[in-house]
Amino acid sequence: MTWQEMVPLLGQATWETVLMVVWSTLFTVLFGLPLGVALVGTSRDGLFPSRAANQLLSLIVNIGRSLPFIILMIAVIPFTRLLVGTTIGLYAAIVPLTIGAVPFFARLVEIALRGVSPDVVQAAHAMGVSRLSIVTKVLLPEARAALVAGVTVTVITLVSYSAMAGVIGAGGLGDLAIRYGYQRFETPLMIATCVVIIILVQLAQTLGDAFADRLAKR
Amino acid sequence: MIQASGLRKSYGSTVALDGVDLDVRQGEIFGVLGQSGAGKSTLLRCVNLLERPDQGTVTVAGQEMTALGERELRAARQRIGMIHQHFALLSSRTVAGNVAFPLEVMGVARSERAARVAELLDLVGIADKADAHPGQLSGGQKQRVGIARALAGNPSVLLADEATSALDPGTTASILALLKRLNTELGLTILLITHEMNVVKSVCDSVAIMTGGRIEESGPIRQLLTTPGSRLAAELFPLPAPARGDVTITFTGAAEEPVISQLVRKFDVDVNILGGALEEVAGGSVGRLRVSLDGAESATALTYLRERGLIVEVAA
Ligand SMILES: Nc1ncnc2c1ncn2[C@@H]1O[C@H](COP(=O)(O)OP(=O)(O)O)[C@@H](O)[C@H]1O
Ligand SMILES: [Mg+2]
Numbered sequence: 001m002t003w004q005e006m007v008p009l010l011g012q013a014t015w016e017t018v019l020m021v022v023w024s025t026l027f028t029v030l031f032g033l034p035l036g037v038a039l040v041g042t043s044r045d046g047l048f049p050s051r052a053a054n055q056l057l058s059l060i061v062n063i064g065r066s067l068p069f070i071i072l073m074i075a076v077i078p079f080t081r082l083l084v085g086t087t088i089g090l091y092a093a094i095v096p097l098t099i100g101a102v103p104f105f106a107r108l109v110e111i112a113l114r115g116v117s118p119d120v121v122q123a124a125h126a127m128g129v130s131r132l133s134i135v136t137k138v139l140l141p142e143a144r145a146a147l148v149a150g151v152t153v154t155v156i157t158l159v160s161y162s163a164m165a166g167v168i169g170a171g172g173l174g175d176l177a178i179r180y181g182y183q184r185f186e187t188p189l190m191i192a193t194c195v196v197i198i199i200l201v202q203l204a205q206t207l208g209d210a211f212a213d214r215l216a217k218r
Numbered sequence: 219m220i221q222a223s224g225l226r227k228s229y230g231s232t233v234a235l236d237g238v239d240l241d242v243r244q245g246e247i248f249g250v251l252g253q254s255g256a257g258k259s260t261l262l263r264c265v266n267l268l269e270r271p272d273q274g275t276v277t278v279a280g281q282e283m284t285a286l287g288e289r290e291l292r293a294a295r296q297r298i299g300m301i302h303q304h305f306a307l308l309s310s311r312t313v314a315g316n317v318a319f320p321l322e323v324m325g326v327a328r329s330e331r332a333a334r335v336a337e338l339l340d341l342v343g344i345a346d347k348a349d350a351h352p353g354q355l356s357g358g359q360k361q362r363v364g365i366a367r368a369l370a371g372n373p374s375v376l377l378a379d380e381a382t383s384a385l386d387p388g389t390t391a392s393i394l395a396l397l398k399r400l401n402t403e404l405g406l407t408i409l410l411i412t413h414e415m416n417v418v419k420s421v422c423d424s425v426a427i428m429t430g431g432r433i434e435e436s437g438p439i440r441q442l443l444t445t446p447g448s449r450l451a452a453e454l455f456p457l458p459a460p461a462r463g464d465v466t467i468t469f470t471g472a473a474e475e476p477v478i479s480q481l482v483r484k485f486d487v488d489v490n491i492l493g494g495a496l497e498e499v500a501g502g503s504v505g506r507l508r509v510s511l512d513g514a515e516s517a518t519a520l521t522y523l524r525e526r527g528l529i530v531e532v533a534a
Contacts, residue, residue: 123306125268126377127320127367128295137319141310215310 001186009176009189014196017172020090020162021200024097025155032102032154033147035061036109037135045118047131064103069161072100073168093170097161101154108150112143145216152208156201163197173197219244219375219407220265225274227260234260235271236431242409242424244374247401249418250411251450252428258411261428262379265409266298267291279374296324299368303380305360307352313363314339314348320370338366342396358389365396369404376400378410382417394421415453419499425450439500444468444529455506457493460533464492465520467507468529477526478509484522487513 035057041047042054067075073096080087080095116139124138140147166174173193181190220242227235234257242248252258263269265276267283276283281294307316317335326334339345342362352360361381368376378397382390398421400406412418418425418439426436427449435442435449442450451468460466469477482489494507511519523530 117304117306119302119304119306120308122268123300123302126266126295126298126300127323127371128292129320129323130292133323137322138308142308144310 001189006189006192010192010196013173013176016090017162020093020172021155021158023094024101024158027098028101028105028154032105033109035106039106039110040113047134061103061106069100070164072096073165088169090171093165097158097165100161101158104157105150105154108153112146112150113139115146116142145212148208148212148215152204155204159197159200219279220409221277223275225264225271227269227271233431238433242407244407245405246423247408247421249422249425250428251418251425253413256428257431258428259379262377262411265377266295296371297373299373299376301364301368301378301381303383305364307360307363309352313350316363317366317370320367324371338369342366357385358393361393374407376406376408378408380412381410397421423500440470443504444470446529446531454497455495457508460508462533464533465509465511466531467523470502470504481519485515485519487511487516487519
């Protein structure tokens with residue numbers, strides 16, 4: 001395969017990967033953030049303590065965390081068909097990617113929120129702040145640097161998950177590597193794919209770190 | 219202003235409050251003095267119901283806190299300021315943002331907020347730091363922000379949990395001076411807890427001494443110091459344990475009369491001074507002298523001292 005043939009293939013696949021990762025990150029934050037808040041909130045010393053709710057949420061998260069992504073991805077295929085109407089292509093891949101990343105991100109949110117000083121939370125109670133406002137005006141803003149770091153780690157995890165999703169025909173760089181690198185022995189393309197993935201991960205980490213740093217410095 | 223009666227609170231088998239009564243009068247600075255683990259913080263947290271006592275009632279400014287539901291309790295807390303040992307500022311907000319926080323929660327309009335924040339920062343002397351982040355401030359400056367934030371809702375009561383314990387002596391003095399000023403200028407009633415006698419000595423009008431979840435003695439400081447057998451007096455003037463027959467003399471106000479020399483001249487006694495100290499407490503000076511008396515007229519001499527208004531204790 002020549003460079004002229006490789007570049008458009010790589011360009012297209014990179015774009016698909018970026019789309020998959022961006023969309024699944026958005027959905028992961030959308031579902032994972034409230035789940036993480038709920039994990040912390042329902043815990044014994046949380047704002048809305050409930051043993052039953054906490055154990056249930058924790059169980060769901062642990063199940064999600066213990067299944068290897070490659071298995072989870074296949075297991076949710078019927079659900080994906082129900083939701084998207086198809087199981088092939090990058091939009092279909094967003095479903096397993098999100099389901100795989102939500103429990104992971106929720107735990108990161110939990111860790112970030114637990115890092116907020118209990119002193120500050122107590123001070124907010126003493127000021128007569130409602131529990132919901134403590135979440136939105138104290139916990140989340142105080143944890144924002146750690147939350148950004150959590151999103152960064154999640155993006156990187158999603159880059160790797162999205163490559164695995166190539167196995168079920170999700171498109172993107174993983175798909176490219178499987179179809180050309182694995183099935184047709186196009187080693188140069190395989191290497192180029194790896195390089196692009198490494199660049200994507202580096203980029204995500206650098207941007208995420210810079211952003212988290214800026215928040216933490218204040 | 220703050221009344222607590224029969225407060226009990228346990229954590230598992232740990233009894234943090236073991237039947238505490240408290241009466242803080244309007245406009246005074248009331249100190250709760252005790253060692254670490256005595257239950258001081260628990261007591262303070264029971265005042266604004268951050269901790270719900272197992273038993274007993276708390277009344278603040280005429281409102282029974284222990285009878286309020288969650289919503290009413292939040293409204294009541296907005297009128298009780300609190301400052302903390304480690305300041306508890308929001309690191310994600312500027313100094314001005316921290317002071318604006320309680321105002322936001324109370325629903326004060328944005329335009330009014332800015333003016334009120336400026337006024338509060340001015341009051342505590344850090345108007346120039348409005349745009350700084352807490353991380354850029356010294357401990358004393360952070361506590362000033364904490365005080366400004368606590369005053370946002372125009373509280374009649376301020377609760378201070380070891381507010382100066384994380385500060386160096388010089389900064390401690392300046393924060394205490396600020397609290398004293400707010401007490402005088404705004405008529406703010408302050409309930410502060412501390413393990414430092416120095417804090418009590420320099421700003422408090424009244425004190426309660428707490429040990430093992432109980433209050434051992436409490437009342438206006440000058441009154442306690444002139445009460446025979448007072449723990450406060452013993453702690454403030456750490457004289458060696460008296461031998462049998464040793465006399466401890468406590469005097470308040472300026473030591474104008476040369477009582478000791480009069481004593482020796484008028485009576486047939488020898489006075490041996492064993493120890494003594496003079497302290498500035500609650501805006502006046504209080505002294506304690508440990509002496510031993512020898513001679514035929516010792517008993518008469520002691521009566522003479524008592525008649526002159528001195529507190530005389532004879533060790534048994
Ligand atoms: N939230 C809590 N859980 C368990 N034990 C506590 C808690 N708060 C206080 N205690 C215990 O209650 C006692 C009094 O604590 P505290 O009121 O903090 O004392 P102080 O402020 O005088 O140092 C201590 O033995 C402490 O360990
Ligand atoms: Mg304490």
